[in-house]
Amino acid sequence: MNTSDSHVTIFDTTLRDGEQSPGISLDAAEKLEIAEQLARLGVDYIEAGFPVASEGDFDAVRTIARTVRGPAIAGLSRTNLSDVDRCWDALKDAERARIHVFISTSPVHMKHMLKMDEAQVLAETHAGVARAREHTDDVEFSPQDATRTPLDFMIAVLAAAVEAGATTLNIPDTVGYGIPWDFGALIQYIAKNIPGDYILSTHCHDDLGLATANSLAGVQAGARQVEVCVNGLGERAGNASLEEVVMALAIRPDQFPGLSTRVRTEELARTSRLVARLTGYPVQYNKAVVGRNAFQHESGIHQHGVLAERSTYEIIDASTVGQIGRQIVLGKHSGRHAFADTLAKLGIVVHGDALNAAFARFKDLADRKVEITEADLEAIVAEEIGGVEEAGFTLESLEVAGGTVGVPRAHVVLGRKGAKAEATNEGNGMIDAAFQAIRSATGVEAKLRDFNVSSVTGGADALADVVVQLEAGAVRVSGRGVATDVVEAAARAYLNAVNRVLRAQARAEVRKVEIGP
Ligand code: KIV
Ligand code: ZN
Numbered sequence: 001m002n003t004s005d006s007h008v009t010i011f012d013t014t015l016r017d018g019e020q021s022p023g024i025s026l027d028a029a030e031k032l033e034i035a036e037q038l039a040r041l042g043v044d045y046i047e048a049g050f051p052v053a054s055e056g057d058f059d060a061v062r063t064i065a066r067t068v069r070g071p072a073i074a075g076l077s078r079t080n081l082s083d084v085d086r087c088w089d090a091l092k093d094a095e096r097a098r099i100h101v102f103i104s105t106s107p108v109h110m111k112h113m114l115k116m117d118e119a120q121v122l123a124e125t126h127a128g129v130a131r132a133r134e135h136t137d138d139v140e141f142s143p144q145d146a147t148r149t150p151l152d153f154m155i156a157v158l159a160a161a162v163e164a165g166a167t168t169l170n171i172p173d174t175v176g177y178g179i180p181w182d183f184g185a186l187i188q189y190i191a192k193n194i195p196g197d198y199i200l201s202t203h204c205h206d207d208l209g210l211a212t213a214n215s216l217a218g219v220q221a222g223a224r225q226v227e228v229c230v231n232g233l234g235e236r237a238g239n240a241s242l243e244e245v246v247m248a249l250a251i252r253p254d255q256f257p258g259l260s261t262r263v264r265t266e267e268l269a270r271t272s273r274l275v276a277r278l279t280g281y282p283v284q285y286n287k288a289v290v291g292r293n294a295f296q297h298e299s300g301i302h303q304h305g306v307l308a309e310r311s312t313y314e315i316i317d318a319s320t321v322g323q324i325g326r327q328i329v330l331g332k333h334s335g336r337h338a339f340a341d342t343l344a345k346l347g348i349v350v351h352g353d354a355l356n357a358a359f360a361r362f363k364d365l366a367d368r369k370v371e372i373t374e375a376d377l378e379a380i381v382a383e384e385i386g387g388v389e390e391a392g393f394t395l396e397s398l399e400v401a402g403g404t405v406g407v408p409r410a411h412v413v414l415g416r417k418g419a420k421a422e423a424t425n426e427g428n429g430m431i432d433a434a435f436q437a438i439r440s441a442t443g444v445e446a447k448l449r450d451f452n453v454s455s456v457t458g459g460a461d462a463l464a465d466v467v468v469q470l471e472a473g474a475v476r477v478s479g480r481g482v483a484t485d486v487v488e489a490a491a492r493a494y495l496n497a498v499n500r501v502l503r504a505q506a507r508a509e510v511r512k513v514e515i516g517p
Contacts, residue, residue, distance in 0.1 A: 007224065007261070008219060008226060008249060008256075008260065009044045009224060009225040010045070010228065010245075010263055011045040011074070012038050012045065012046050012047065012071075012228060012230065012242060013229055013239065014034060014233055014242075015031050015046065015049055015060070015064075016076055017047070017227075017229055017233075017235060017239050018229040018238075019049070020235045021233050021238070022476060025504055026279065027500075028056070028059050028063050030278045031049070031060045032064055032067060034230075036067075036349045037275075037349075038068075038071065039071050040264070040267055040347050041264060041268070041271050042070075042263045042267070043071050044071055047074040047075070047100065048061040048065065049064075049075060050075070050077075051075050051090035052077065052078070058086070058089075061073070061091065062090045065097065066093045068094075070095075072095070072138065073091060074097070074099070074140065075090055075097075076102065077101050079103045079124040080128070083128075084101065084132050084135070085135075087132075088135040097136055098136065099132035099135060099138075100142065101125075101129050102141070102142040102172075103121055103144060105144065105145060105146065105149040105154060105157050106145035106148040106149045107150070108148065109144060118156075125157050126160045126164045129160075129165055129166045133164065133165035139168070140166065140167070141161035141168070142171075142172050143157050143171070144172055145175065147171075147175075147183065151189065155190070155193050155194065158190060159194055162194060167197075167199065168198060168225060169190065169199070169201065170200075170201035170202070170203050170227060171187060171200065171201065171202060172203040172227075174205060175207060176207025176208050176210065176236075176237060179208075180210060180216070181217065183202075183214040183217050184218060187200055187202070188221040200222055201223055201226065202214065202226050202227060202240070204227075204240045205234060205237065205240075206234070206237040207237045211238070211240035212240050212245055215240040216256075219256060219259065226245050227240070228241060228246075229242060230243070231243075231276060231281065242268075243271075243272060243288070243290050246263045246265065247316060265322070267322055268321045269321055270322050270347075274378065274382060277378070277383070277480055278382055279478070280477075280479060281478070282454065282467055297313060334362075336359050339358075340359075343355075343358075343377070343381065346378075348377070350381055350384075350385070357384040365463075365484065373456075376456055376463055383492065392498075393416045393421070393495055393498065394415045394495075395412070395492055395495055396413040396415045398487070400430045401430075402430040408427055410425060410436070412437040412441055412491065414495070421441040423438075425437040425439075430487050431486075431490045431491075434490060435448065438498060444501055446470040446471060446498065446501055447470065447471045447472075448469070448470060449469040451467075451468050453490070461484060463482045463483065463484060463489070464483060464484070464485065465481075465489065467479070467493060468493045468494055469497070470500075475501055475504045475505060477497050478497060479493045479495070480496055481493030481494070481495070481496055
């Protein structure tokens, strides 16, 4: 096993495991935008999806493989030979590509999900990895539910994978069952008992809130790859959070002597904001490293200490993780060129018509808000990225009337493919009236499952940032909207979610294949 390496490989799986979080459904343009930012952040691998799961997944992986430069692009595959071939089809145009083959190895998974015995799992492992090696010499293998797999059997499966050509052995704590010292000991045991030239990797879920701790224990025990998601997204309670693992390695070299990543930490906050916006999963205020309170000091004693000397109460300098917002010199007289130029300087890559749509929103915002910050720009651009791709409904105008007397009423005019749809409705409050009007104009029936308002920056003219979750039959999606007015932001968020419902229904994007718990 290769532990002498001083480099800890960051394998980002936000677009695969992160996208498995309930209510997240990113389209190809949004996935590409996140992948471009991950490249800018400096991750080594982007796991772009599970190509066999749906046409949408396949297209997104292929688009990212063809477009994104820098990180290697990985795709997930079961051990079936046809899955492996399909995965390679999606990946083959990448600068560098990895096939990530997995199969369940715990008794409970083998009995209830795979319906295979140990001999079959061993044979599948060997065949799947060997097939992947015919396509690329970068092959990762994962025994799913490793932490609940009997040690002897796991060693046999991992040895078969190495024999068939796996170059990375990833140890998934699929259900977040591991405890740091126990997980570290498991990594050490594998390293000792499997000879060969491979890298050991961790993939930890957060069911007990230990995903970051377990990943670090794995690194200390010899793992040289960590699988992580931005903002700790992922199945159920999520995966180990990229920003936490990276910053722990950076801040405590005494605990990880000689080890480093290639992540440009100044990009962490922006990456977190982009992912939060496009997925509709807000970051909790007190989230380590990227939460908005991570560098706020409430008590007088702390404030005094930090003013006298930052390190009294801070172990991280906020600027090293991009948590100090830059002011942008753009105003209502700025032209399209200056706008595009500023986005480019900020490293915000906007593809196709999204630039025109974002510019129109910027002009509108500049009329209402004196100071436009980097976070404001990111917010409006992020909102426009997915909208243009599928020619969904756009909000042409919204009028609302309401107050403490009378019944609130809203009138919306929506555009779609050159046509207009409008409706007037009453509601239980101005926001509800706007939602009812959108429902009538679009004809999309959905239940509102969640509604959340926050502000993009501070100040009286801050942009309102609204996230809604809608449920329409089997489809659950989130939508996000920003505007200086909270009712408009809510209407935009609702419309954004309606467009996602339509997209999911049109593509029948119910997953053909599931990965497991
Ligand atoms: O959690 C898990 O086991 C996974 C595998 C597919 C690696 O996500
Ligand atoms: Zn996982």
